[in-house]
Amino acid sequence: MVEQNPQSTLFSDPLEPAYLVNLEAFEGPLDLLLHLIKKNEVDIYNIPIAAITAQYLEYVELMKELNLDVAGEFLVMAATLLQIKSRMLLPPDPDDEEAAEVEDPRAELVRRLLEYQRYREAATTLVSRDLMGRDVFARKFLAPDRAEQEPEQEQIDVELFELVEAFQRVLKRAPVALFHEVEADGISIAERISQVLDLVRVTGSIAFEKLFVETATRPLLIVTFLSVLELCRLKLIKITQVQDLGAIWLVANGEGEGPGDDEELALEGAVVG
Amino acid sequence: MSGKSLKNIVESLLFVYDQPLTLDRLAGLLEEFERSDIREALNQLVAKYQEADGGIVLVQVAGGYQLRSRPENADYIRRLTKGKGVKFSQSALETLAIVAYRQPVTRSEVEYLRGVDSGGVLKSLLEKRLLKILGKKDVPGKPLIYGTSREFLELFDLKDISALPTLKEIEELVPPDPFADQPQLPLEPDAAESESIDN
């Protein structure tokens, strides 16, 4: 493929075919850089930045020529390399006494490469252990007589992620557009409902506008508004207006009859958890 | 390979497999070994387990060999099922998820979302104390309104309900398509104009 391309002169050293196959396999820019450092047998603490940058860019170009998706990270790293290169070309400022003390422009990159290399090695060590299902095997648990289970002694074995997955499943199947997962600043409608209900229950009533005073962002306004609608729909609160064009009040449902059992129940519910 | 190794291999196979292994099957699996050696290894293992008199026994059953737990210990083993982490059924998990994310919620709303009757599941989640009744909705029929309980938070190790991961956070884990509209970045001044390859 490279040979057919007139641009192949771009490459200072011809790429071995085996390498081409592996192009896709780079995990990211750090992986590619480590490969280049190893291939050129250069000191990671003293990277010849111009040469490595040139080779890096060649590989990125090659990826494009091969119609591989060049992820944004590769391009960001390209920009970083070019920036380091240009900083290293700057002559030291003679007026600056501490110029010699200034950090090597390559320093952060080197730290990242070392750190990355460290975890890559750790990954290799991990996978060389005796892996369950590959090197060692356990028996399947063949549960004896399940009928003897006593439900109240069950230990529930469930992960948070499974709960999220379950909800995703429901949403996929559920009738369309029933609700959206609207949220703002990390607050979902469900949470906002609980907050609003809380406020209303604690104070008995609250001015509609008051809910919106501190809520600066538009998404939060929307979430708050939808929460109020939802609470009305559920008849957990009532909306009242004392006079035409007067303030709109949110009133805890049942509040008019005075505090009763119903309110207590709902109050408990409002402060979920 | 020594007889001891073959004995070990056969023992490993018997351990992992949950059904009886016949000599034929073993000979088929262990092609590089003599059938007679495999038989000998089995005999050695039978003797070993008899002598050990431990919690695992080697029985000849259904024309094959099988490792089993000692029958005398069956009572204790049955206790394992009891406390075995019981996986939620799909319907219980879904119902719990709907209540968690949509609370305060009524049974009919849960059923609308799930598309199936959910009364039994709600009841069982109430019994497990993972849900609680928040009140009654002020509409004809006064349906119960459900929410999650303190036990629910404990089960999932959540500080409060706001610590529940939002769907958005999970969906964001999968990038939509990072390459969809990548802006072209001029990589090197001299290479930029000659190269314009769409990727």
Place this chain on the structure above:
Amino acid sequence: MSGKSLKNIVESLLFVYDQPLTLDRLAGLLEEFERSDIREALNQLVAKYQEADGGIVLVQVAGGYQLRSRPENADYIRRLTKGKGVKFSQSALETLAIVAYRQPVTRSEVEYLRGVDSGGVLKSLLEKRLLKILGKKDVPGKPLIYGTSREFLELFDLKDISALPTLKEIEELVPPDPFADQPQLPLEPDAAESESIDN
């Protein structure tokens, strides 16, 4: 009941169960026995399996005890299990290693260290139950924080998370200069020092 019987009972339980059994769990199951006696039975079993040097080994993993097939016999067992063994991509392994050593960790920390988007990998590791969501970090944006699961320890034959092989110290690698006095690599500029978990 004699000590030998207890040893047998524990061995039967270990044989039957497919997950590591902790001393706590065993003590809970075997209420009529002293915890110290159960511990002693476990020690005896460890010694027995070590001495037997057979096709079944007793390992301490994920905080408990588990019977497993001898690793050296894996090739033969795979013939039985039709070789659907575990396989990991490099990206999955890197991500697992980073989460294992740096937990609790956020997605952005993982991505800074790997240099690439890691949302998809994190999600797939969550789905494989090797990672779990620990909660949300108490910094702006409340990002989810991840850690490794019991299944992770089981998979990699680790007694607990402190049994991870020591990570090579970067300091060892760094020659005296020019980077000797470099400040600690900032992993997440605005949150590096606060490790408070809000779950």
